[in-house]
Amino acid sequence: MSEPLLVLDNVTKNYGAIRALRGISFSIARGEVVALLGDNGAGKSTLVKIIAGGLEPTSGRMLFEGREFLAKTPAEAKAAGIETVYQDLSLCTNVDVVANFFMGREITRKVLGVPVLDERAMESVVAKALANAGTRIPSLRTKVEHLSGGQRQAIELNRFVHWGGKLVLLDEPFAALGVEQTRRGLDMIRQVASQGIGVVIITHIMQQAFQVADRIVVIRQGVVAGDVARNKTSPDAVINMITGETLAGAGPAG
Amino acid sequence: MSPRTRHSLELVLDNLVWFMLVFVLAVFSTFIPNFFQLGIFANIIEASSVLGVMSIGLALVIIAGHMDLSVESVAALSAMAVGIMFCSSGIGLGLQLHPDWLMVPVSLAVALAVGAIIGVINGFLIVRLQMSAFIITLASYIWVRGLVLVVSGGRSAQDLAPAIRWFGIQRLAGLPLTAWIAVGCFVVFSLILAKTPFGRHLVMIGGNETATFRAGIRVNRNLIIAFVLAGAIAGLAGWLLAIRTSGATANLGVGLLFNAFAAVVIGGVSLKGGVGTLPGVYAGVLLLSAINTAINLMALPANFTQVIHGLLVLAAVLLDAFKQTIRQKLA
Numbered sequence: 001m002s003e004p005l006l007v008l009d010n011v012t013k014n015y016g017a018i019r020a021l022r023g024i025s026f027s028i029a030r031g032e033v034v035a036l037l038g039d040n041g042a043g044k045s046t047l048v049k050i051i052a053g054g055l056e057p058t059s060g061r062m063l064f065e066g067r068e069f070l071a072k073t074p075a076e077a078k079a080a081g082i083e084t085v086y087q088d089l090s091l092c093t094n095v096d097v098v099a100n101f102f103m104g105r106e107i108t109r110k111v112l113g114v115p116v117l118d119e120r121a122m123e124s125v126v127a128k129a130l131a132n133a134g135t136r137i138p139s140l141r142t143k144v145e146h147l148s149g150g151q152r153q154a155i156e157l158n159r160f161v162h163w164g165g166k167l168v169l170l171d172e173p174f175a176a177l178g179v180e181q182t183r184r185g186l187d188m189i190r191q192v193a194s195q196g197i198g199v200v201i202i203t204h205i206m207q208q209a210f211q212v213a214d215r216i217v218v219i220r221q222g223v224v225a226g227d228v229a230r231n232k233t234s235p236d237a238v239i240n241m242i243t244g245e246t247l248a249g250a251g252p253a254g
Numbered sequence: 255m256s257p258r259t260r261h262s263l264e265l266v267l268d269n270l271v272w273f274m275l276v277f278v279l280a281v282f283s284t285f286i287p288n289f290f291q292l293g294i295f296a297n298i299i300e301a302s303s304v305l306g307v308m309s310i311g312l313a314l315v316i317i318a319g320h321m322d323l324s325v326e327s328v329a330a331l332s333a334m335a336v337g338i339m340f341c342s343s344g345i346g347l348g349l350q351l352h353p354d355w356l357m358v359p360v361s362l363a364v365a366l367a368v369g370a371i372i373g374v375i376n377g378f379l380i381v382r383l384q385m386s387a388f389i390i391t392l393a394s395y396i397w398v399r400g401l402v403l404v405v406s407g408g409r410s411a412q413d414l415a416p417a418i419r420w421f422g423i424q425r426l427a428g429l430p431l432t433a434w435i436a437v438g439c440f441v442v443f444s445l446i447l448a449k450t451p452f453g454r455h456l457v458m459i460g461g462n463e464t465a466t467f468r469a470g471i472r473v474n475r476n477l478i479i480a481f482v483l484a485g486a487i488a489g490l491a492g493w494l495l496a497i498r499t500s501g502a503t504a505n506l507g508v509g510l511l512f513n514a515f516a517a518v519v520i521g522g523v524s525l526k527g528g529v530g531t532l533p534g535v536y537a538g539v540l541l542l543s544a545i546n547t548a549i550n551l552m553a554l555p556a557n558f559t560q561v562i563h564g565l566l567v568l569a570a571v572l573l574d575a576f577k578q579t580i581r582q583k584l585a
Contacts, residue, residue, distance in 0.1 A: 054468070075470035090468045094461035094528035099454060104469040106451045116449050146581075 003066055005030045005198040006051070006167055011060035012222075013046055020046045022222035023060065028167065028198040033189060035213035035230075036202045039242055042219045044202045045087065048169050051200075052084040053077035065166070075104075081166035085156050085173050087202075093145035097137060100144055101126045101159055129162045130154075134184060150177050161188050168192060170201040174208065186212045206235045218242055260584055267577050271522050271537040278541060282548045289551055296428045302543035303436035304329075304494045306536060308510060309517045310443050311487030313535045316518060317447070318480045319460035319527030320380065320387040324394035325488040326511035328372050330402045330502070332365035332492030337411035337502030339364065340418060344501065346411035354417040361418055365493035366486045372398060373485020377478035395511070403504050410503035414496060422497040432494050439487070444532040456480055460527030516563050517542055520570040542566070 004027040013021040021043045028034050038044050049055040051062070053071030062069045064080060071077035074084070091100050098119065107122050108115035126140055135154045137147065144152060153173065160168055170189070174182045189212050193199050203209055209216055210230060218226035218241040226241035266273065283290035308325050315322045340361055342348040351357045372394060379390045421431045429437075447453035455476050459466045467473045491510075496502050521538030523530030542563065549559055 052468075073470075074468045075472065078470040084468065086468065090462070090465040092458040092461035092465050092528070095454070095458055099458065103458060103466065104455075104471040106454060108451055115451055117451060117454060146584075 004028060004063075005032075005065060006069075007063040008047075008051075009061050009063070011047070011050060011062065012058045013043075013050060013055065014058045020222055021050075021057070024219065024222070024224055026217050026224055026227055028200060030166075030198055031193050031196045032215065033193045033199040033201065033213045035209035035216050036200055036219065037204075037206075037209055037216060037238060037242055038219035038225075042242075043222045044219055045171055047219070048084065048086075048171050048200070048202060051077070051167075052082060052169055078104075078165070082169065083160045083163055083165045083167070084169040085160050085171065087171040087175065089152055089156055091144050091152055091155065094143060096143055097140045097147075097155060098122050098126050100155060101129070101162070105163070125162075129158055133158045133161065133188065150181055153177055154181060157185055157188055161192055164192065164195065164197055167198040168200070170199065172202055172204065174203070174205075182208070206238065209238070210235060220244055263580075263584065267580060268522075268531075269534070270573070270577065271520060271534050271541065275537045275541045275544070278544055282544065286548055286551055289548065292428065294547060294551070296433075298540060298543045298547050299437070300430055300433045301546065302539045303433045304491050304498060304507075305510060305513050305517060305542070306436040306539040307439050307494060308488055308491040309514045309521075309535050309539055310439055310532060311484035311491075312514050313518045313521070313523050313530060313532060314443070314447070314456065314487075315387070315480050315484045316523050316525060317460050317527060317530050318456040318477060319463060320477065320480070321391060321525075322376065322387065322481065322484045322488075323391040323511060324372060324376060324398055325484060325491070325514060326507055326509075327395050327398035327402065328369050328485055328488035329492035329495055329510065330505075330507045331372070331398050331405075332368045332489040333496040333499075333502040333506050334402050334406055334411070334492075334504075335364050335368050336361045336418075336493055336496045337414065338405065340415045341411035341501045342413045342415070344411040344413075345406055345409050346413065346501070350415075354415070357415050357417045358421070361415075361496075362490075362493055365489040365496075367489070369485040369487070369489020369492070370482050371485070373482035373488075374478070376485065377481030380481065381474045381477050402506075406502070406504045408504050410501060412501040414500045418497060419500060422500075432497055435490075435494065439490070440532055440536045443487075447532055452476065452479070457528055460529070462528075513542060513563065516567045516570075519567055519574075522574070524574065538570075 007027040008024055010023045010025050011021060012019070012023050024047060036044050046055065050057050053074045053076050056072065069080065071080065071082070092103065102122050107118045109118045123140055130137060135158055137151055144155070157173060174185050177185060186208065189199055189201065201212065213230050215227070215229050216233060216238055217224060218238060220242060225244070226238070308329060312322055312325050338345055338347055339349045340346065340357055351360060376391055376394055379385055380387045424431050426434055447456065455466065455471050459471070459473055459476060463473060495507055499506065517538040518535055519525065520541060521530065521535035523535060545562055546559055549556065
């Protein structure tokens with residue numbers, strides 16, 4: 001395998017006396033889909049926030065494309081090429097679909113030297129992106145508050161597919177999606193990975209992890225309890241890792 | 255419901271305050287003798303210029319999901335600074351600049367700078383120290399007014415330099431230049447809010463601050479700019495106030511804050527943030543001004559004004575809730 005895209009080396013995070021992460025080490029390659037599994041409170045969301053720039057680790061280091069990496073803000077992570085889809089949706093429901101799609105990256109044109117939003121250009125980009133993904137939304141000028149949960153999640157997913165970057169973090173992205181939309185979402189992830197983008201997906205649903213992931217990383221009580229290729233393990237083995245019946249780091253054969 | 259009816263219904267909801275304004279003006283014109291004349295309408299616009307300008311700054315921070323209670327005191331301090339420098343009697347120092355017109359940009363710069371400095375203090379404390387805008391700007395509301403009392407010693411400055419006064423006297427198309435300044439501010443800031451990335455970001459920050467932060471928008475920087483703008487705009491309102499009264503008194507502008515809040519809420523801005531437009535706020539300002547003018551014309555005791563304003567704010571809030579229910583049915 002080529003040089004890994006992101007390497008985590010003994011990353012820890014303490015909240016006062018509570019040790020949320022006790023030393024996490026694993027790596028992600030370009031074009032690889034890693035499913036991050038673990039029980040509630042295992043530290044998955046904390047880990048995502050550290051990579052995405054919302055939280056600073058207490059100790060440990062990260063290498064992104066071979067270079068020392070620490071994002072102090074989401075803006076820095078984004079500039080480095082890391083896109084994140086959070087569990088609680090990151091949409092502004094008081095503005096329309098187009099504004100959400102381009103949040104923080106608006107297309108502008110200069111009028112008398114002042115940057116002015118180029119609504120028409122943005123709308124056509126969004127229309128194209130949603131059409132490619134097969135997402136139907138009645139009007140791109142509808143405020144997001146008028147859309148259903150599934151439509152909102154579809155916007156978030158399409159947003160990350162469109163912007164791409166080098167690494168995508170997905171924190172329970174399908175929580176509000178129906179069966180058909182979930183299937184399309186999983187297809188989207190494979191499609192993104194085939195472009196050479198690394199994908200980390202957090203999920204509770206074993207079936208989804210096995211459908212989409214190349215590798216499965218299990219976190220238990222703030223440490224990596226298992227790191228195995230999907231085709232070398234089984235759902236039962238993974239469940240054992242999550243609940244703690246298997247030794248840390250051990251990948252079962254079979 | 256066909257898309258067209260739905261579309262037009264949304265248009266009405268979005269611009270409800272303008273319909274209310276037209277309705278109120280029509281009612282007043284019909285039932286109040288002598289109301290329907292150009293002079294009265296000009297007076298409504300003229301009388302609303304100080305309140306209008308102040309409401310712009312307040313609306314910006316409220317739309318961004320925060321609050322600025324200090325605008326009234328800031329306007330008073332700016333007016334007092336201009337009054338002390340350029341008034342010739344009372345506590346005025348009677349500063350003279352040559353040529354005379356130089357006093358205009360200098361006094362304006364002083365007023366804007368005073369406002370901007372207090373805006374920086376507000377913004378810094380709220381954003382960097384993560385304190386509640388309500389408390390911080392309430393404190394500013396008090397200490398800035400205190401500063402006005404301190405620098406004036408409770409006395410007043412009169413007789414503003416004629417070169418500055420000129421803005422309140424010179425008329426263009428029946429309106430004094432001060433009123434045109436207010437209208438101009440509304441146009442400029444409406445465009446900024448609706449058409450520029452900065453304005454778009456303010457609206458989105460008001461809607462979901464976490465989301466905008468995660469999307470890489472520099473939330474803190476934008477918020478500090480919003481507070482500085484609110485301060486500077488309040489400073490401009492103070493400058494207009496000094497021109498209007500040809501000086502400054504220690505209690506100048508007391509009560510304007512509540513009128514500004516009323517105008518902003520009536521104009522359709524939600525105190526929860528993220529909702530509202532500046533043209534709507536201007537309609538709210540004009541609505542209040544029209545009602546004041548009507549009360550004057552009918553020779554009702556001026557004390558009624560406050561009661562009516564209060565009821566109007568209540569009506570605006572109820573209307574807002576009502577609009578929400580209709581919208582939900584539309585969706």
